[in-house]
Amino acid sequence: MAKEKTHINVVIIGHVDSGKSTTTGHLVYKCGGIDPRKIEKFEKTAAQMGKSSFKYAWVLDKLKAERERGITIDISLLKFNTKKYSITIIDAPGHRDFIKNMITGTSQADVAILMVSAARGEFEAGVSRSGQTREHALLAYTLGVKQMIVCVNKMDLTEPPYCQKRYDEVVRGVTTFLKKIGYEASTVPFVPISGWTGENMITPTQKMSWFQGWKVKRREGHSSGRTLLEVLDSIQPPIRTINKPLRLPLQDVYKIGGVGTVPVGKVETGILKPGMTLLFSPAKLTAEVKSIEMHHQGLQTALPGHNVGFNIKNVAVKNLRRGDVAGNAQQDPPTEVDSFIAQVIVLNHPGKIKAGYSPVLDCHTAHVTCRFQELKEKLDRRSGQKTQDLPQILVSGDAATIKLVPKKPLSVESFFSYPSLGRFAARDLKQTVAVGVIKSIEKASSLKSTQKSQLSK
Amino acid sequence: MGFGDLRSPAGLALLDGFLADRSYIESFVASQADVAVFEALAGPPPAPLCHALRWFNHIKSFQKEKGSLPGVKKPLAQYGPAGVADSTKGRPTPPADDDDDDDDDDDLDLFGSDEEESEEVARIKAERLAEYAARKSKKPALIAKSSILLDVKPWDDETDMAKLEECVRTIQLDGLLWGQSKLVPVGYGIRKLQIGCVVEDDKVGTDILEERITGFEDYVQSMDVAAFNKI
Numbered sequence: 166m167a168k169e170k171t172h173i174n175v176v177i178i179g180h181v182d183s184g185k186s187t188t189t190g191h192l193v194y195k196c197g198g199i200d201p202r203k204i205e206k207f208e209k210t211a212a213q214m215g216k217s218s219f220k221y222a223w224v225l226d227k228l229k230a231e232r233e234r235g236i237t238i239d240i241s242l243l244k245f246n247t248k249k250y251s252i253t254i255i256d257a258p259g260h261r262d263f264i265k266n267m268i269t270g271t272s273q274a275d276v277a278i279l280m281v282s283a284a285r286g287e288f289e290a291g292v293s294r295s296g297q298t299r300e301h302a303l304l305a306y307t308l309g310v311k312q313m314i315v316c317v318n319k320m321d322l323t324e325p326p327y328c329q330k331r332y333d334e335v336v337r338g339v340t341t342f343l344k345k346i347g348y349e350a351s352t353v354p355f356v357p358i359s360g361w362t363g364e365n366m367i368t369p370t371q372k373m374s375w376f377q378g379w380k381v382k383r384r385e386g387h388s389s390g391r392t393l394l395e396v397l398d399s400i401q402p403p404i405r406t407i408n409k410p411l412r413l414p415l416q417d418v419y420k421i422g423g424v425g426t427v428p429v430g431k432v433e434t435g436i437l438k439p440g441m442t443l444l445f446s447p448a449k450l451t452a453e454v455k456s457i458e459m460h461h462q463g464l465q466t467a468l469p470g471h472n473v474g475f476n477i478k479n480v481a482v483k484n485l486r487r488g489d490v491a492g493n494a495q496q497d498p499p500t501e502v503d504s505f506i507a508q509v510i511v512l513n514h515p516g517k518i519k520a521g522y523s524p525v526l527d528c529h530t531a532h533v534t535c536r537f538q539e540l541k542e543k544l545d546r547r548s549g550q551k552t553q554d555l556p557q558i559l560v561s562g563d564a565a566t567i568k569l570v571p572k573k574p575l576s577v578e579s580f581f582s583y584p585s586l587g588r589f590a591a592r593d594l595k596q597t598v599a600v601g602v603i604k605s606i607e608k609a610s611s612l613k614s615t616q617k618s619q620l621s622k
Numbered sequence: 623m624g625f626g627d628l629r630s631p632a633g634l635a636l637l638d639g640f641l642a643d644r645s646y647i648e649s650f651v652a653s654q655a656d657v658a659v660f661e662a663l664a665g666p667p668p669a670p671l672c673h674a675l676r677w678f679n680h681i682k683s684f685q686k687e688k689g690s691l692p693g694v695k696k697p698l699a700q701y702g703p704a705g706v707a708d709s710t711k712g713r714p715t716p717p718a719d720d721d722d723d724d725d726d727d728d729d730l731d732l733f734g735s736d737e738e739e740s741e742e743v744a745r746i747k748a749e750r751l752a753e754y755a756a757r758k759s760k761k762p763a764l765i766a767k768s769s770i771l772l773d774v775k776p777w778d779d780e781t782d783m784a785k786l787e788e789c790v791r792t793i794q795l796d797g798l799l800w801g802q803s804k805l806v807p808v809g810y811g812i813r814k815l816q817i818g819c820v821v822e823d824d825k826v827g828t829d830i831l832e833e834r835i836t837g838f839e840d841y842v843q844s845m846d847v848a849a850f851n852k853i
Contacts, residue, residue, distance in 0.1 A: 185852070232853050236802055255850070260766070262827045262850075263850055265828070272849065285750060286753045289751050458810055595830075
C-alpha cells in the first residue's frame with residue numbers, strides 16, 4: 166500500500182518563469198497524484214475538442230483553472246508516489262507570508278528542488294537579485310534543508326534545442342550561486358529536463374545523449390541516475406527522531422464532556438504513550454496521559470509527525486494553551502527560557518534595527534513578543550564568520566548573533582537539539598522582518614539549568 | 623561611455639551638453655535608449671539645463687507607450703559621450719551592469735556583489751536580461767495567486783461546525799475566494815474545518831485571515847495553515 170511509504174515533503178523554489186508549476190503538474194499527473202476519473206474526463210473533452218496532441222498541457226491548464234476557483238481540496242495538496250516514497254510537493258508561492266509558513270508551518274520541507282530555466286534570458290533573470298529564488302534558497306539552507314536538487318528546465322527551448330553548451334553554462338552559474346549560499350556542490354544532483362515535453366522526468370530522453378547522468382556524493386553513499394524521478398528516489402529519508410525525548414507543542418486545548426481535557430498537537434520528536442507523565446512548559450504543570458486518539462481512532466503509540474489529541478487527568482482547560490510544549494517529565498522535559506541566543510537574518514525591515522527592538526516571534530505554535538536584548542556579533546551570511554562585535558544597528562540583509570528575551574513565558578529549544586522548536590520568524594508590520602535559528606537557551610532560573618546539553622541524538 | 627552620475631549636477635550638465643545638438647540619446651527617434659536614461663534620472667533637470675529639460679519633457683510624453691518604443695535597453699554606460707564612465711547610483715531599471723550594489727527596490731541583495739564577473743560576462747548577461755525584459759513586457763502580467771488550505775479549530779465537540787463554516791465564509795476581502803471545505807476528524811469527537819481559499823498574493827495575507835477568522839470567538843479556537851501553494 167502507498168500508505169506504508171516514507172513520507173517526504175519537497176519544496177520547489179524558482180523564478181516565476183522557471184516552469185515550476187508545469188513540472189510539478191507533470192510529475193503529479195504522471196505519478197498518479199490526480200484522480201484518474203478526473204483526468205479521463207478532461208482527456209475525453211480534449212479529444213472532442215481536437216486537442217489530443219496537446220492533451221497533457223490542456224489537462225494541466227484545466228486543473229490550474231480548477232485550482233484557481235478553489236473547487237477541490239485534494240488538488241491543493243499535491244501528492245504522488247515514487248517507488249520508495251510518498252511525496253508531497255510544495256510549490257513555493259511568491260506570497261510574502263509563505264516564509265513564515267515555511268518556518269512554523271505543519272509541513273516542513275525535507276528537500277528543496279531549485280528549478281531554473283535554460284531558455285535564453287530566463288536563467289539570467291531567474292538568479293538575478295530581483296526575485297525570490299535567492300531568498301528561498303537561503304532560507305532553505307538556513308532552516309536546515311540540506312538536500313538540494315537542481316532541475317535545469319525548458320531544455321526544449323534552448324538555442325538550438327537540447328543544447329549541451331547552454332546546459333553547462335547554466336550548471337556553472339547555479340553552482341556558483343549555491344556555493345554562495347552554503348551548499349556543497351558535489352551533493353547536489355543536476356538534471357536537464359523539460360517539464361513541458363517531459364524529457365528526463367520519468368524516463369530518460371534520447372534527445373540529450375550528451376547527458377552522462379546525475380551523480381551525488383553523500384556520506385551515506387553515492388547514487389546516480391538519469392531522470393528526475395530517480396533523483397527523488399535517491400533522497401535520504403528524514404532521520405527518525407523517535408529516540409529523542411518527547412516534544413509536542415500544543416495547537417489547541419479542548420474540553421470534552423465525559424472525557425475531560427484534551428490537548429492537540431503534533432509530535433515533533435520522541436513518542437507519546439498512555440500512562441506517561443507529561444510536563445507542560447511554560448505552564449509548569451504535570452499530568453498523566455490517559456489515552457490518545459488520531460482521526461477518532463485510539464492509538465497506543467504516537468510517533469513523530471502524528472497529529473494527535475490526548476486525554477489528561479486533573480488539569481483544567483484554562484491552565485493550558487497553544488504554545489505550551491509537552492514533554493516526558495522523566496526525560497529532559499521542556500522548560501521555560503529566560504533568554505536565548507539566536508542567529509538571525511534580517512529580511513524585510515524598512516529601517517534600522519537596534520538593541521531593544523521587540524517584534525513578535527512565531528516559534529512552533531508559540532506567538533510571543535521578544536526583545537532583541539543584545540546585538541552580539543554581526544556575521545557573514547554564508548560562512549557564519551564574525552565580521553563585527555556588538556554592532557549598533559542591523560539592516561535588511563544582515564545576519565547577526567542576538568540575545569533575545571521573551572516578554573511572556575516561552576518554551577523553546579536549540580535548533581541543534583530540536584529543529585522545529587528552534588527556528589522562528591520575527592513578525593512586525595504584518596511582515597516577516599527576520600528569521601532565526603536558536604543556538605542556545607538559558608533555562609529559567611527556577612528550574613535546574615545545568616543539564617542543557619544532555620541529549621541523546 | 624556614460625554620463626557619470628546622472629543624479630549629480632555634473633552628470634546632468636554632461637547630459638545637457640550631449641543633448642545640445644541631439645534630439646535623442648541614440649539615432650533620430652525616441653527609443654529604449656531614451657527610456658533607460660530617462661528612468662535613471664531622479665526628476666526633471668533644473669531649468670538652466672534647457673537641452674536636458676526639453677528632452678526630458680519630450681520623453682515624458684512617451685510615458686504611456688514607453689514599452690513599445692523601438693530598441694533594446696542597454697546598461698547606462700553604453701550611452702552618452704565616450705570617455706565618461708557611468709556612476710549613477712540607485713537607478714530603478716534592472717538591466718544595469720551588475721558590478722555595484724545599486725538595488726533600490728525591495729529585493730534583497732543577500733549575497734553581496736558578483737565581484738568575480740568579468741565585463742564580457744556582465745555584458746552578455748545584461749543583453750539577455752534586456753531581451754528577456756522586452757519579451758516579458760509583451761506578455762500580459764499574470765496576477766500572482768496562492769492556494770491556501772486552512773485548518774479552523776472549534777472549542778469543543780459541541781461547537782456547531784455548520785455555523786462556524788458559515789461565519790468563515792462571511793469573510794469577504796478583495797482578492798479572496800473561498801473554495802471547498804470538509805470536516806476532518808481530530809479525536810474525541812472533535813472535528814476541524816478544513817477549508818481552501820485562493821488569494822491574490824498582493825492583496826490577502828494569512829495574518830488578516832487569521833485575525834478575521836479567530837474574530838469569531840464563540841466558534842473558533844485557532845487557525846493553522848495546512849498547505850500553501852502557488853497557483
